[in-house]
Amino acid sequence: TQLLEQSPQFLSIQEGENLTVYCNSSSVFSSLQWYRQEPGEGPVLLVTVVTGGEVKKLKRLTFQFGDARKDSSLHITAAQPGDTGLYLCAGNYNQGGKLIFGQGTELSVKP
Amino acid sequence: DAGVIQSPRHEVTEMGQEVTLRCKPISGHDYLFWYRQTMMRGLELLIYFNNNVPIDDSGMPEDRFSAKMPNASFSTLKIQPSEPRDSAVYFCASSPLAGGYTDTQYFGPGTRLTVL
Numbered sequence: 595t596q597l598l599e600q601s602p603q604f605l606s607i608q609e610g611e612n613l614t615v616y617c618n619s620s621s622v623f624s625s626l627q628w629y630r631q632e633p634g635e636g637p638v639l640l641v642t643v644v645t646g647g648e649v650k651k652l653k654r655l656t657f658q659f660g661d662a663r664k665d666s667s668l669h670i671t672a673a674q675p676g677d678t679g680l681y682l683c684a685g686n687y688n689q690g691g692k693l694i695f696g697q698g699t700e701l702s703v704k705p
Numbered sequence: 706d707a708g709v710i711q712s713p714r715h716e717v718t719e720m721g722q723e724v725t726l727r728c729k730p731i732s733g734h735d736y737l738f739w740y741r742q743t744m745m746r747g748l749e750l751l752i753y754f755n756n757n758v759p760i761d762d763s764g765m766p767e768d769r770f771s772a773k774m775p776n777a778s779f780s781t782l783k784i785q786p787s788e789p790r791d792s793a794v795y796f797c798a799s800s801p802l803a804g805g806y807t808d809t810q811y812f813g814p815g816t817r818l819t820v821l
Contacts, residue, residue, distance in 0.1 A: 627809075636709070636796050636812025637748070682748065691736045691800060692761060693810065695748040 598685050600696035607673055608704055615668045615699045617683035624686045626666045627693065628657055631680040673703045709813035711797050717819045723785040726816045729778055730799030738810060739772055739782050740796040748796070754780065787820045794818070 601616050617626070625644045629637035641650050643659035643666060650657045654677075656669040670677055680700050684693040710729040718724055730737045738753040752762040757774045765772070769788070774780040784791055794817050798810040 634814070636798070636815055637810075638812070639809045642809070691738070691753060691755065691808065692750060694750070695740075697747040 598683055598694055598696035600681075600683055600699050602699060603697065604700045604702075606702045606704065609674055610672050611703075613670050613673055613701070615681055615683075615701075616665070617667070617685075617696050618665045619685060620664065621685075621687055622663050624663075626659060626663075626686070627684045628666070628668055629682040629684060631682060631698075633679075637680075637682055670701075673701075675703045675705050677701060678703050709797055709799055709811055711795075711813035711816050713816060714814060715817045715819075717821065718787055719821050720788055721786045722820075723783065724787045724791075724818060724820075726782040726795050726797075726818070728780045728782070728797030728813060730780070730797070731801075731811055732778065734799035734801045734811070736800040736808070736810075737774060737780050738798040738800070739780070740798065740812075741793045742796060742815070743793045751782070784818075787818075789820045792818055792820050 599618050607613055625642055627642045628640045630640050631637040641657045643657055646661045646663045648659040654671045658667045666683055678701055680698045682698045683696040686693055709731055712727045736755055739751040740748050741751055742748045749764055751764045752772045753760055754774045770784055772782045794815045796812050796815045798812045800808045800810045
């Protein structure tokens with residue numbers, strides 16, 4: 595059974611602080627995606643990483659894929675209250691349509 | 706496009722009753738996924754379809770759960786009989802192209818099911 599472990603599970607910070615969320619597995623991913631979910635809504639894709647060592651930036655968000663394609667991180671610089679939400683990583687192991695989701699990181703950014 | 710449409714948005718029912726959740730995927734998307742989200746287990750894939758054909762139902766918890774996709778624009782997830790432990794938010798998602806591993810999944814707003 596493939597498992598994706600996210601850490602931390604909960605994170606409460608002040609506006610302007612930086613943070614990093616981690617996603618780890620013992621299995622190699624074909625690709626990894628990060629989604630963000632707001633209360634009462636479905637997850638929305640932020641980014642897809644495919645190549646080991648790949649780094650992608652989306653404004654204040656930086657996503658990194660580990661060299662061995664077993665782990666990933668999401669770094670937010672100068673967090674804002676609008677960043678509050680549930681961040682989910684999702685891995686694809688077999689190049690099919692099926693994704694395995696991590697448990698999520700609940701982020702709260704206080705003004 | 707209106708996005709993935711799910712109905713109802715909220716469902717409250719009593720144990721033993723039949724529950725039917727509905728989903729209309731984004732037009733032109735070949736893949737449709739049903740997920741269940743709870744605090745304890747997170748987001749779990751229940752079943753997914755490709756071109757209306759079920760591909761992987763290994764996540765369906767038990768025989769009380771069934772899913773159908775009679776055509777490209779409609780899918781149902783049925784629970785019969787329902788139990789309190791089925792209480793969760795159920796999401797439908799659809800994906801374009803041929804299920805490539807970089808495809809985006811577009812999620813609906815979810816159906817919050819409460820079984821009393």
